Amino acid sequence: MKRFGTAWLTTNRNCNNNCSWCYAKNTLGTKAVMDLEQTKIAVDELKRRGVKKIVLIGGEPTIYPHFFELSKYIAESGIQVSVASNGRKFANMEFVTKTKEAGISGVDISIKAITEEEYHANTHSFGLKEMLKGYHNLKSSGVHVSTSYVIVDDDKKHFDDFVSFLEREQIASVFIQFVKPTLSLETTYEIMPLDKMGKFVTYVYERLSKTNIDYTLEISFPICLIDEEIWDKLLKENRISNCCHVPRGSGINIDEKFRVLPCNHFAEFPFAETPVDFADQTALDKLYETAAVKEFRATARMYPAEKCQTCDKWNICGGGCFTRWLMEDPNAYIK
Ligand SMILES: C[S@@+](CC[C@H](N)C(=O)[O-])C[C@H]1O[C@@H](n2cnc3c(N)ncnc32)[C@H](O)[C@@H]1O
Ligand code: SF4
Ligand code: SF4
Numbered sequence: 001m002k003r004f005g006t007a008w009l010t011t012n013r014n015c016n017n018n019c020s021w022c023y024a025k026n027t028l029g030t031k032a033v034m035d036l037e038q039t040k041i042a043v044d045e046l047k048r049r050g051v052k053k054i055v056l057i058g059g060e061p062t063i064y065p066h067f068f069e070l071s072k073y074i075a076e077s078g079i080q081v082s083v084a085s086n087g088r089k090f091a092n093m094e095f096v097t098k099t100k101e102a103g104i105s106g107v108d109i110s111i112k113a114i115t116e117e118e119y120h121a122n123t124h125s126f127g128l129k130e131m132l133k134g135y136h137n138l139k140s141s142g143v144h145v146s147t148s149y150v151i152v153d154d155d156k157k158h159f160d161d162f163v164s165f166l167e168r169e170q171i172a173s174v175f176i177q178f179v180k181p182t183l184s185l186e187t188t189y190e191i192m193p194l195d196k197m198g199k200f201v202t203y204v205y206e207r208l209s210k211t212n213i214d215y216t217l218e219i220s221f222p223i224c225l226i227d228e229e230i231w232d233k234l235l236k237e238n239r240i241s242n243c244c245h246v247p248r249g250s251g252i253n254i255d256e257k258f259r260v261l262p263c264n265h266f267a268e269f270p271f272a273e274t275p276v277d278f279a280d281q282t283a284l285d286k287l288y289e290t291a292a293v294k295e296f297r298a299t300a301r302m303y304p305a306e307k308c309q310t311c312d313k314w315n316i317c318g319g320g321c322f323t324r325w326l327m328e329d330p331n332a333y334i335k
Contacts, residue, residue, distance in 0.1 A: 002288045003050035006245065008057050008264055009034065009042075010255045011064035017086050017123035019112060021152055021191070024267040026184045028059065032256045036066040040073050042254065042278040049284070051252075053080040057264060059256075062089035068102045075103025082106040088127045090134030096141050106144040109135055111174070114165040132169055148175040153192055154200040159207060166213055173214035175241070176204065180220060181327045183265055194324065194333050198225025205230050205239075216241045220321035222304075222334050223313045240316070246300045247318055252284075260287060262296050265323050271296070304330035 013030035015022075022028065046054065054074050061067060062085050074081040081102075087109035089095050099107070109131060113119035119128040138145040149162065166174060178197045198221065208215050218241050223231060234240050245251030246263050253261040258278065259270035271292050277283050287293060303309050304319040311317070319330065 001049065002285055004046065004250060004252045005051065006053045006055065006251045007046045007051045008055045008251065008253045009039065009070075010058060010253070010261075010264075010267075011039075011056050011061045011067070011070065013059040013256055013267075014063065015058060015060040015086075016063055016088055017060065017112065017125050017127060019123045021122075021150065021179050021182070023180060023182050023265045024059065025182055027267045030059075030256065033064055034066075034070075034256050034258070036070060038258060038278065039066075039070055042258065042276075043070075043074055043077055043079065045278040045281065045284070046252070047077050047079055048281070051079060053082065055082050055084055057084045060086055060089075062095070068098050071099075071102040071104050075105075080105050082108065084108050084110070086110055086112060086123075086127065086131060087134040088125075088130040090137050091130035093137055093141075096134075096137045096143065099138070100141055100143055104143065106146065107138055108146045108148055108175070109138075111147055111149045111162075111171075114162050135169075135171065146173065146175060147171055148177060150177050150179050151192070151197075151200065151204070152179045154196045154203075156203055156207075159200075159203065163207055163211060163213065167211065172212070173216075175216050175218065177218040178220060180265060180321055180323055183323055183326060184268055194221045194320075194328070195225055197221050199227075201226045201234075202230045205234060215239060218242070219317065220244070221324060222320045222330075223317040224307075224311070224334060242316055242318065244318070244321060246322070249297060260284075262300075263323075265321075305334035307334050 012033040013024065013027045015028050018028060043054070056071065061083055071081050081104050083104055085107055090107065113122045113128060116126055116128045120126050135145055135147065179191045181191055204217065217234060217239050253264050255261055255270060258275035259272065260276055261267065261270050271287060272290065276287060300322050304325050308314055308319045
């Protein structure tokens with residue numbers, strides 16, 4: 001029986017933001033939401049398969065009509081439930097109280113901008129004040145709250161301003177990611193080149209070393225694009241995370257129509273168009289035996305370039321997030 005550690009449930013695709021670089025951009029107009037009773041059946045089946053943690057994601061999960069009821073069901077099943085959110089709904093203290101009562105163990109708030117003007121430019125909404133209020137409301141209520149931030153360009157001045165923003169707003173820790181491609185037949189956002197990401201890590205390290213901010217850096221591109229000395233320091237200081245479950249196959253991503261996605265970034269490309277019937281205990285095993293899943297998993301584990309075959313960093317690097325190599329030639333970067 002295929003077992004999993006963590007499951008991501010796409011409760012809904014709609015969102016109260018519309019971020020320019022959102023990898024799920026082309027699905028945000030989808031009206032469908034997860035049917036509550038079917039989701040409960042899916043939760044039971046995930047529990048049977050060893051899932052210990054469920055992350056509610058979207059779209060924006062806090063606008064899912066059954067947000068509290070589903071969270072409570074998951075928590076009462078003995079599975080840890082957390083939420084990936086833009087944080088805006090937590091500006092309402094009553095919402096925070098209900099979050100706590102529902103047994104939600106943690107909320108990760110993604111910081112979309114550092115001024116209200118920039119927030120609007122990036123997300124087409126004015127949500128910065130709400131997000132900040134949400135962060136502090138959660139913190140004061142004792143709900144575990146973490147933050148994340150996606151670097152989309154190598155503007156040093158802007159990064160300095162971001163660091164000052166964290167200090168001013170008393171946000172003591174942050175998970176830093178670099179932008180990934182929107183996998184879509186209609187790609188709408190041109191992303192930062194990978195070699196620039198590598199070089200910018202040096203600036204991120206040097207700037208954050210001058211602060212008390214506790215940060216973790218998600219490495220989703222080839223480590224060999226990072227200065228070796230800086231890489232060694234980041235490792236020694238325990239600043240690195242490669243939380244991708246795809247090569248290990250330890251996670252499962254389910255969309256609002258109960259289709260299994262290769263990962264959250266494949267919002268438009270489920271393994272199969274037919275929804276999984278979670279009431280059938282053989283359904284997931286049958287899906288994981290299909291050619292589509294086997295081929296995907298083999299591709300995700302492949303060396304993107306010859307140099308990776310003998311590289312001592314392979315286990316931590318994995319050649320970077322493989323979604324990048326669906327859009328670019330790895331040999332142009334890994335030399
Ligand atoms: C799609 S969002 C869904 C949850 C919630 N609406 C939010 O914004 O946090 C999940 C996470 O993916 C991040 N994200 C979105 N587009 C991305 C991209 N192109 N590259 C890297 N991270 C991205 C968001 O910033 C957020 O942290
Ligand atoms: S808030 Fe989250 S789901 Fe909504 S558009 Fe932004 S990144 Fe995408
Ligand atoms: S595994 Fe490949 S991409 Fe990663 S550092 Fe080594 S050579 Fe570079």
